[in-house]
Amino acid sequence: MNTAPLSTLPARTDTTRTVTTHLEIEPSILYFGTPVVLLSTENQDGSFNLAPISSAWALGQTVVIGLGREGQTAHNLGSRPDLVINLPAPAQWPAVERLAPLTGRDPVPAGKPEGCRFEPDKFAAAGLTSEPSHLVRPPRVAECPIQLEARAERVQPDTSGDFVIVEAVVRKVHADSRIVVPGTDHIDPAAWSPLIYNFRHYFGLGPELGHSYRTQTPRVDEGPAA
DSSP, rough: OSSSOOOSSOOOOOOOOEEOOOOOOSSSSOOEEEEOEEEEETTTTSOOOOOOOEEEEEEEEEEEEETTSHHHHHHHHHOOOEEEEEEOGGGHHHHHHHHHHEOOSSSSOOOTTTOOOOOOOOHHHHTTTEOOOOOSSSSSEETTTTTEEEEEEEEETTSSSSSSEEEEEEEEEEEEEEEEEEEEEHHHHHHHOOOEETTEEEEESSSSEEEOOOOOOOOOTSSSSO
16 A cells, blocks of 8 residues: 555646546545544533543534543533533643543443543543633643633534534633734634644644635734735
C-alpha cells in the first residue's frame, strides 16, 4: 500500500486535465479529521466525570456533540445539563489517550470496547488539573487552552439508537491569553492549533494556507480585517 501523503502521490493525467482515481471502500469509522474535546459533567453523587470525544461541531453559540448512548457523559447530561467543553492542544494527546480506555460507569456497560475499565477519578488518571467554572458546576480542565462553559438544552437519540446528540449552548468562553489577539475577543488562528482525531490517529494543524473572506481576526502583517 502506498502510504505517502496525498500531496506527494502521483495522479494519472491526460492532455487536458489531471485524473484522480477513487476507490469504493467501507471504512469501519468516519472520523475524517475532527477536533478532540474533553467533556466534564456532574455525576449523580456530585463528583465529576471527564470524557474524551471526537464528534463535536459549532454552529453560532451552540456546540453539537455526539455521544455513545451507554457512556457516563450521556447518562449525566440526561438529568444534569451543565457541562464544560474543553479543547486540548496537540501536545496534550497523551492525556487524552490515558482517558480513552476509562469509563465513569460501574459496572462497565456491555457495549464498551474490550479493555475499557471503570475509573472514578479521571482527572487524576489522566494527569490533568480541575479548576472551578464560573457559571456551571462541572470544572474546567486547567491545561486546555480553550474552555467553554455550556448547558445542554437538548439531548436526544440519533437515528440508529446507539448514540445521543447533544445541543449545548455556550455561556462563557475561557481562552489562554497566549492564543488571543491582544486587545480583542479573537482567537489567533496562527497561535492556536486544535488536537485533531484523524481516523483514530492524533494530529495538529499545519501552516496556514489562507483565510476566508469572512474573517474578522486582525492580522499583524495586514492590519485590521475589512
